[in-house]
Amino acid sequence: MRAMQYERFGGPEVLAPAEVPDPVAGRGETVVEVAAAGVNFGDIKQIAGEHTAGPYAPKGPLPLVPGLEVVGRTADGRRVLGYVRQGGYAEKAVVADRDLVTVPEGVSAGEALALLIQGLTAWHLLRSAARIRPGESVVVHAAAGGTGSLAVQLAREFGAGRVIAMASSEEKRAFALELGADVAIDGDAEGYQERILYANHGQPVDIVLDAIGGPVLDSALDTLGYLGRLVTYGASSRQAASAVAPGRLAMESRTVAGFWIIPLIARDGAGGTALEELLRLTARRRLRPLVGAEYDLMRARDAHEDLLARRTKGKLVLRP
Structure with a gap:
């Protein structure tokens, strides 16, 4: 053959x-x-x-x-x-x-x-890692990508109260809105926290799905509310995030989790x-x-x- x-x-x-x-x-x-x-x-x-x-x-x-x-x-x-x-x-x-x-x-x-690969990743990010509950707010980084575009749609399907898409261009943000995001904003690390809070009516968010890493991950952590969860599954920025101090998590009972689909497929x-x-x-x-x-x-x-x-x-x- x-x-x-x-x-x-x-x-x-x-x-x-x-x-x-x-x-x-x-x-x-x-x-x-x-x-x-x-x-x-x-x-x-x-x-x-x-x-x-x-x-x-x-x-x-x-x-x-x-x-x-x-x-x-x-x-x-x-x-x-x-x-x-x-x-x-x-x-x-x-x-x-x-x-x-x-x-x-x-x-x-x-x-x-x-x-x-991409669909199962999006499903498990929301269901297995973030454990989404109806009504929660979800931020999706790289929302026009293969995994991100499916995560936007699945967050809506799973009952998210507000879906905030982040993408690097007007074209990509428009696409994320077509897929069902409530709002789509620029994904740059500069001013990240302010844009997220504004997009969520001044309130901290429940879930962040991060595929960028580096300074964006650092900023995303500060947008989480009480019992908020950040799931990292990529580092497209190729920049290192700062170490997460335990106190930074404990004060608001936040969780930072990692996820990669391939070991899960190998196991199950x-x-x-x-x-x-x-x-x-x-x-x-x-x-x-x-x-x-x-x-x-x-x-x-x-x-x-x-x-x-x-x-x-x-x-x-x-x-x-």
Whole structure:
């Protein structure tokens, strides 16, 4: 079968077309004929050799086929979404049964792929980490991104009283408002606290979902009210936040939590009620995953280059 593989670690240039043997399913696994594969920053980190241990670590010696997620059909005709950990950039992939879920009619391949890593992250940020309660105020950083755009919509779906979106441009803020945010404001660290309090009618907020880190995280902590929760799941600013003094948390009974979806999938599998709920909401058009460009599988290198250059918007899809 056709695949894209890498024989050495490096940038997008190490990806090359190859003919590789068809995968064979073992016990508790299923072969999926791939209709589309998702592109993630995790793929780029894997082929760069940045993950030599942990859930992203390559399985086996080089050469290897990257790719974490696929949509396709099983031998019995089921249309499925699956998390594969490795091997998605190919015409066929083996998926553990616990990482498979049926895709409802009316959900496109791109939408389904956007729900696997980014959608599950948004769901667990709100449900598992922040433990959102009806009526609470939620601040979403990077609200026009893959995870942020879904978090805005899910916060509304889960009963948030006020959703405050933060984004870096007028276009992105307008998009967040389309998705259901009550207000969208600039995400710069300068004047952060004042803008948040103004956007929340002068009141501190209950939940902040932070993907930026650095000075923004420091400022966000001071916007939390009593029993407020800040969940950090990224650091796109590439700046370090100051150490959080215990007294700064204890005075208002605040919580700072971290979250990363990959260890959770490794422990529990990707399939299950959370992903099924996301797919149902999408099929009913109550959730709108952000889908971007599609590339032929043999152009995976171009997809990686575009993602690194931040020329993309939404979930990138490879088509075998």
